[in-house]
Amino acid sequence: MSPAATPLHGRTVVFVDGVRTPFGRARKDGLYAHTRADDLAVRCVRELLRRHPELPAHRVDEVALAATSQSGDQGLTLGRTVGLLAGLPTTVPGYAIDRMCAGAMTAVTTTASGIAAGAQDVVVAGGVEHMGHHPLGAEFEPNPRFVAERLVAPDALTMGATAENLHDRFPALTRSRADAFGVASQQRYAAALAAGKIDPDLVPVALRDPERGWGLATADEPPRPDTTLETIADLPTPFRAGGRVTAATSSPLTDGATACLLADEATAVELGLPVRMRLVTYAYAGVEPELMGLGPVPSTHKALARAGLTIDDIGLFELNEAFAVQVLSFLDAFGIDDDDPRVNPYGGAIAVGHPLASSGVRLMIQLARQFAEHPEVRYGLTAMCVGLGQGGTVIWENPHHTEAGK
């Protein structure tokens, strides 16, 4: 028996469906080197509508799309530009949103709140990050006060350095644990791919390349399924001489986009839209910026408290693997084993990649699929850390569970 959670006030918000582009390596020879970021988002929005002909496009009340760098091909109010480019009716509004890595997650929670409050019935929420076109921080001018007044440690803006800081803070988090976690992520992703659990959520993207002609992205580019403990044992530690964080225990720089449909449950029933998850509640919390990766711990405590649940009520976890050590710090904080099968059963960002502001919805897409596989699980959560010391957690209920909704 699971206890009934305390949901958000107001109407019940459901996750109808989600899709993403295959993820590409953010490199000059990467999948999307010649593809615009907004075009990636357009593919996702169109695919959602194509998969749900029961949803009249004019019933979409909002398009909220996140990007960390909102300029160039990610500029000018993405939700609106992508809506127009995707062929949504001009009556459908849209906006852009930013909470760095938790951009898409914030797009979901913000619009979900609007649905709960009755301001919207159906929304598109998601995110895009073309890190090849927009390297993290490249367009940011830090206020000199951050350093002058020691508001943050000098390395707080270097995400890999914050990961090294976590190793310092928690000596139990060793490189060997991180390496093992990184290898497991690759293996779990490879197994999920082979089992056909990745492809159904992907939308193919045509790839323009003036030197090679058109291609089609149909699979994620970042995974390295051949990774073993041996092959990564001697990898350098780019963020600190003699450090512990390597390329194999970090999420790669990635290009990609995600989008999902959320709806008021009654509207979903009215339109015949599927209900794949029910939103219970969510929370964000801050930590010291130089320990950025620890953010999901307080945000999860906060969300569980609001929901009236404990960590033991959570049967599935989708945690964004910005760094292996950062996920491990979460698992230690909640007394969960490193190889707990409830955590990231399809692998995570270390394998598939982390296109910053789009990753939040990838976690939800995968949790929704796992819910269908595990009707015995009533609650799951998606959580992620955010640059400058934040964490975000969303708790979901599995509609396939026998007691769901009660």
Place this chain on the structure above:
Amino acid sequence: MSTYTELVTHAFARDVQLPDGAGTMVLVTLDNGFDHTRPTTFGPAGLAELETTLRAVGERVAAGGVAAVAVTGKPYVFAAGADLKQVTTAADRDSALALAQAGHRVFNLLTDLPVPTFAFVNGVALGGGFELALAAGYRTAAADVRALGLPETSLGLVPGWGGAYRVPRLVGVVAALDVILTRPAANKPFTAAQAAQIGLVDVVLDPADFLEQSIRWAAAVVRGQVEVPRRPLDDQATWDAATAAARARLEEVVHGSRPAPARALDLVAAARTASRDEAFAAEDEALADLIMSDEMRASVYAFSLVGSAKRPVGAPDRSLATPVTRAGVVGAGLMAAQIAVLLAQRLAVPVVIRDLDADRVAAGLAAVRRQVEAQVERGRLTPDAAQRLLGQVTGSTELSVFAGCDLVVEAVTELLDVKKRVFAELEQVVSPSAVLATNTSALSVTAMAAHLSHPERVVGLHFFNPVAAMPLVEVVQAEATSPETLATAFEVVARLRKTAVLVTDHPGFVVNRLLVLLLGVVVDAVDHGTDIEVADRALDPLGLPMPPFELLDLVGPAVGLHVLQSLHDELGPRFPVSAGLTTVVADRVPIVLPARGKGLPRRVDPAVAAVFAAHRTGEQVPLDEAGVRDAVLAALSTEIGRMLAEGVVSDPRQIDLCMILGAGWGFHLGGICPYLDRTGWSTRVLGHRLLEPGVADVPEVAAVG
């Protein structure tokens, strides 16, 4: 000609995975490495590269593991056809034949693959480019494609890379004749939706994710989930009836003036029963003959001439132009109203029209409203844009309304004194920098400006009727016209999206001088005893847009006579004034019969002969058709010689450009100069050719070799 270098179209092949495990598709992309402003075309090197790619694809298909093959293009362009400039470098029939055969050889590689083949028509697909798409088994097209078709017969060629054989079999013989003959003659390519309607393409997909959805559709075809119905071959009777009707129509419209349409029709007629190899061999022979024809060379010359006219010859530096923020039109007649609408629409500035009394102004504004509303009805303007346009055009009887105008165009009665007075009055109210333009068709711009304080600001802007449709504006440089004024005139014409040709201030400029001369000579022959129907038919072998009396009717016999009289006065008796014509105008005698069908010529009403017979003067020398034709061509040659000597234009090419865009004279004539050269008239009359050999015809050397 040997300096010509091909912009090579590359053919890249990449594997893509079809959805739901339907297998691997090899996707071939045509790309010349430039953006859409340099469309991909096929020259020998590009064809060779496509051949290499398709042969490699064929080997892979044979080895197994390939479920489908598709071809697509770079953004906005599928392929724009054969590299025409390159085609005209063919020095002999053998190399022309080889080029034709190369296209078939390469395209057949796609057709003959043992797996389903697709063309994803993502952009412009014309001529050989569209024939490549036809060589595939199935075609998707993006909904935003607006230029799709087989324009070859308008360029002196036939759709000879499979089009003449495949199109009638694919869409039926009646629709095929529209694709191959009618649309090219009207210069109207198909949109994607129109192409799908007749079956030229199988499915139209949204441009937003066109390639992805094309691949998904192709996968459904590969898996057998989508079946594309193909219409059965039309029966022989239908085939014969359609081709016979088309042949009769060609007789009436083309009169053998150019060989391409009839050759294309021959190919279509045979396509029903011919084997593919026979049909393609016939296409090769037709292409080889036509590539070595003067008509084809003149067509490519004309095509290039029109294409390069965006940069007008002789225009001063653009930086000298004065920006126009407000424009005025003097007069509120029909031409004035048309010019006002065009200025307001394209310059997007307030336009004021002024006439002498309130009734005329009201009539002018009503004409403006009618034109704008007609555009809304045709879907060319949104209601909001129409409101804006109508708000921009105002009328007045006060001269002072022109005070803030940077440009004032006069379109009042064609009387020199009236126009002089208009300009003198304008000078009192406009700023010193304002440009004053006249839309005169035959009066001296220099005389109009002579008594002004600032004659340097006066220029001619000779629009053609109907203003909205006619692409040419003759920009008339008077003796005193300043470079700044001229630059403003060219800039305005460019922003009106018209083609400007610089002419100096001589009576009739280019188009009217030659058209009215032609009419004068034809009518004069009738005055001197030539049968009027003979005279009307005499120019048929040139393939002009219409016979002379239909042209006279279109211009309006009164206007025609007026211009003829004025050119007679200024240029002399080479422009004969006809007593018969004077009576026709005075008595408003109808001169042409109704057309016997849409697009067919209107022939002279034989009853008019009596009017002319009553006024015959001088010696009666009845001519036959050849005699009338000789008289016209000799007169045209003489006149062009004089115009070049007078410096009306800098180069014979400018005359051709004017006749193509201002009179609609055919590409196959190259305007007119290439025709006079290849028929020997220029040499006989002037003692020299107008253009170098090879510029717009097949050079003699090649014909011998």
